[in-house]
Amino acid sequence: MRIDQLDPTPTAAEPLEIPSELLESVHRHQAHLAALIASMRAAGVEHDTIESSVRTLVDSYADELTAAIREMMKGDAA
Numbered sequence: 001m002r003i004d005q006l007d008p009t010p011t012a013a014e015p016l017e018i019p020s021e022l023l024e025s026v027h028r029h030q031a032h033l034a035a036l037i038a039s040m041r042a043a044g045v046e047h048d049t050i051e052s053s054v055r056t057l058v059d060s061y062a063d064e065l066t067a068a069i070r071e072m073m074k075g076d077a078a
Contacts, residue, residue, distance in 0.1 A: 019072065021068070021072055022065065022068055022069075022072075025061075025064065025065065025068060029057075029061045029064075032057065033054065033057055033058070036053060036054065036057060037050060037054065040053060
């Protein structure tokens with residue numbers, strides 16, 4: 001889902017500034033997600049299966065991102 005598809009639509013969405021320490025990870029995961037979706041569509045995979053696969057990838061990324069943020073916070077506290 002894209003931000004412009006949210007209901008209710010955000011009225012004052014600020015651009016998200018991604019810390020430089022996380023940029024590589026964000027770009028890598030965006031590329032993996034785009035490749036996964038393109039490959040599954042090309043293979044004729046059903047929408048529900050694509051959605052489930054995307055959810056699995058996003059959940060994995062959430063775990064990695066949370067761990068990276070925790071490490072950044074440790075560094076800030078030192």
